[in-house]
Amino acid sequence: MYDELGLTFILAFLIAMAFSPIAIKVAHKIGAIDIPKDGRRMHTRAMPRFGGLAIYVGTMGSMLAFLTFDRQIIGVMIGGTLMYLLGVVDDLKNLPAKVKFLGQIAIALLMFWWGLRIDFLTNFFGEGNLEFAGGPVAVFLTVIWIVGITNTVNLIDGLDGLAAGTSAISALCLAYVAYIFGQYLPAAAFLALAGGILGFLPFNFYPAKIFMGDGGSLFLGFMLASLSIVGLTKGAAAIAFSVPIFVLGLPIFDTAFAIFRRLVNHRPIMEADRGHLHHRLMNLGYGQRRATLMLYGVSAIVGIAAVMFSRELNVEGLGLVTVALMQIYIFLTDPNHVLPQIKQEKAEAAMAQLHAKQAAARAEAAAEAGDAEQKDDDHAEAKASMLAAYRSHRMMEDTKKSLDEWR
Secondary structure, three states: OOHHHHHOOOOOOHHHHHHHHHHHHHHHHHEEEEOOOOOOOOOOOOOEEOOHHHHHHHHHHHHHHHHHOOHHHHHHHHHHHHHHHHHHHHHHOOHHHHHHHHHHHHHHHHHHHHOOOOEEEEEEOOOOOOEOOOHHHHHHHHHHHHHHHHHHHHHOOOOOHHHHHHHHHHHHHHHHHHOOOOOOOHHHHHHHHHHHHHHHHHHOOOOOOOOOOOHHHHHHHHHHHOOOOOOOOHHHHHHHHHHHHOOOOOHHHHHHHHHHHHHHHOOOOOOOOOOHHHHHHHHOOOHHHHHHHHHHHHHHHHHHHHHHHOOOOHHHHHHHHHHHHHHHHHHHOOHHHHHHHHHHHHHHHHHHHHHHHHHHHHHEEEEEEEEHHHHHHHHHHHHHHHHHHHHHHHHHHHHHHHHHHHO
């Protein structure tokens, strides 16, 4: 059993690592390229966004090789394939948000029909479980669970390696919980998923060579949501749901806060912005690598806390959750880091404005001397310097705003 679980992880890891360079080449051939066309994106050059292919092939290849199939596992593989294809179409055609959302609901309903459903919950206020017997409440809970977790992973895919690393932590924690409760089939499936992610991560971590794209993020979210209810026993219901909720607690909160923020500002719920937690860390000057590692650490701490809750070590679990919250507060409000960053951005803005004025003066002198070519060059330099000054000033204002909001 131990050898088979280990081989499931290793095979997925090797396949994903082998397919990642292939995915880069395929992305260029089919036009799956992400262009940094707005201020929300963190990258500054065109990037292939077809890395989900490596994760999908690695995960599914390992599952086909080692898992003993039952109806639920087959349903998960079918649903994962459909969700991956939906994401690929979105990567290539930029589907409207409503169309993508309806597609996710349709796949979740298919899973319910297949038998992958939430038809009971642990009763925290009494004995036994709350039974729904496949009725409307069960349909609602199943759809909300699958679509919600799927989009949570999709929304945190904003920094190099962030969604992949957080999903790997979640999959490993879920695999361990499934194993200790004797659920070896979902444990093996989670290990296959974790192996596929970690095989791809070296190509996705900062500085990334390829993005996973919506195909990868939707696939990861769906697999985490659906596998967490495979083989679910009534005694372990709360455990199966609490682990992904805790491990993905930060992005779940971030997503809920983003929806609330957009409603308050009378903006469309599905509209993208720069208000997410990882954007705030970037505005504070931590950089992609450090911001991503910070969130890895918090996710790992909360994931370990969830495992402790599953072992009924509730006091220890609450202690770790408290530590994670304190870390986030420190990251976002540390004046020893933020204030020097503001000063640096202010100095950069001032220097860029000085360069722009100098270039404009040279252009004016060239015009008086009749040197048209030099005039054009100096005008271009002045324009570039003014743009750099604007960007530095905007970063400084974003930093101040983030500091004020989180104090």
